Amino acid sequence: MLLTAMAMPYAREGKWPLWGYVQDQLDRHEVNATEVLHSLPVVGSQGAIGPSYGVAWYRRPYMADDARPALTVAAAVHLPELDLLIAQPFLRVLHIMIKKRLDAPLSTQEVTRPEITRSGIRQALPNIGSAFMDRLPDILNYEPFTMSGMSIEGEEWKRPVPRSVLEYKDVHDLESYVGRTTELVNRSATTPTYGSATVVAPQPPIAHGVYVEESLIDELENKIGSTQWNLDKLIRLLRELNSNYGDGHPYACHALLRAILDHVPPILVAPASGKPSFDQVVSNRSWSKTDQAYVTKLKDFRAQGDDVLHRQIHTSADLIKMDDVPPRAWLNVLLRACIDDL
Numbered sequence: 001m002l003l004t005a006m007a008m009p010y011a012r013e014g015k016w017p018l019w020g021y022v023q024d025q026l027d028r029h030e031v032n033a034t035e036v037l038h039s040l041p042v043v044g045s046q047g048a049i050g051p052s053y054g055v056a057w058y059r060r061p062y063m064a065d066d067a068r069p070a071l072t073v074a075a076a077v078h079l080p081e082l083d084l085l086i087a088q089p090f091l092r093v094l095h096i097m098i099k100k101r102l103d104a105p106l107s108t109q110e111v112t113r114p115e116i117t118r119s120g121i122r123q124a125l126p127n128i129g130s131a132f133m134d135r136l137p138d139i140l141n142y143e144p145f146t147m148s149g150m151s152i153e154g155e156e157w158k159r160p161v162p163r164s165v166l167e168y169k170d171v172h173d174l175e176s177y178v179g180r181t182t183e184l185v186n187r188s189a190t191t192p193t194y195g196s197a198t199v200v201a202p203q204p205p206i207a208h209g210v211y212v213e214e215s216l217i218d219e220l221e222n223k224i225g226s227t228q229w230n231l232d233k234l235i236r237l238l239r240e241l242n243s244n245y246g247d248g249h250p251y252a253c254h255a256l257l258r259a260i261l262d263h264v265p266p267i268l269v270a271p272a273s274g275k276p277s278f279d280q281v282v283s284n285r286s287w288s289k290t291d292q293a294y295v296t297k298l299k300d301f302r303a304q305g306d307d308v309l310h311r312q313i314h315t316s317a318d319l320i321k322m323d324d325v326p327p328r329a330w331l332n333v334l335l336r337a338c339i340d341d342l
Helices: 002-013 018-027 033-039 073-077 079-103 118-124 130-141 164-169 176-188 214-223 232-247 249-261 280-286 289-312 328-341
Strands: 042-044 053-055 115-117 149-153 156-160
Touching: 002 018, 002 079, 002 289, 018 115, 018 328, 033 042, 042 118, 042 176, 042 249, 053 115, 073 149, 073 176, 079 115, 079 118, 079 130, 079 176, 079 232, 115 118, 118 130, 118 156, 149 232, 164 214, 214 232, 232 249, 249 328, 280 289
Parallel strands: none
Antiparallel strands: 042 053, 115 156, 149 156
C-alpha cells in the first residue's frame, strides 16, 4: 500500500508525491505510513551515514510533510508497473554506461573520465521515452553505484560514469541487478581482515541528501511565466547545488551558494540607484528576528565563499570540508522570501 501510494502519482505526474500526501492516503486505511516506511528492509548501514540500499530513498530518521521520498529500482520487484516505467529502461542505460567506461580511450598521463549525456543516450537508445529521460538523473542518484555529479546546460546534461558500473557487466535483469547491488553494498559496509592486515573495502560516496528542499524548487518552477524575472539560472544553480551537496563536493557547494547570494538581490530589494547587493537584502528588508539572524549569517558566509573561489595555491593543505557548508535552513529562508516576493 505504501509503495503504491508513492508510485502511482509518480507514474502519472513524473514527480514523487509529497510525504504528507502519502501519510494522508494511508491514514484513510488506518495505517501509519512512517512506521511502514521505517520497517522496510535495508541492507548496509541502518543509520543516516554509510552505504545502504532498500526499496525507498529518503532522509533518515525524520521527514517533513513537504519532503519527497523516492522509490529505487528495487521497488520494481514488488510493483510490476515500475518494471516497465523505471527498471527496464534503467538497465538499458546502465549498459550504455558500462560500454562508455570500457570504450574510453586509455592514457598513461591523463585520468580517464568517461561521461554520458542526455543526447548521447537518446542517440544510443532512440526508442527510449522522453518521460523516462526527464526522470533519469534522479533515478541514477538513488542507486548507490551510479550516483555522481551532473552539469546542466539548457536541456542537455552530462555526468561522469563511475568505475563501479563495471560490477554490473553480466547483469541483464531486475532480480540480478538488485541481488548484485545488495552484495556490493554489504561488501562496502564491512571491513574484511586477512591475517594481521586490514583491507578496507571500497565504498560509494556518502549521500548527504538534498540541500535545498525540492518543494521550494517546485514553487520556483511554478512561478515561471508569472513574474518579470527569468528564473532559469536560479533554478539551475539550486539543482546543481543539490547535486554537488549530495555527492559531497564542498568547493562546488561553496561556489554555487556564493553565486546564488549574488544572483537573488533584485528580487528582494529595489535600491534607489545601482545594482542591489546582498548587504542591502539583509539591512533594507523587514525580516523576523530568526530570519534576520539567518540572512546575516549568509552575509558573513560570503567571505568564506570568496576564500574558496579566490585563495591561491599554497604549500599547506586546504581545510574546506562538507561540514563547512552553511546549514540548509539559512538558504531555505532566503528562498522562501524570494518566492513570496515573485
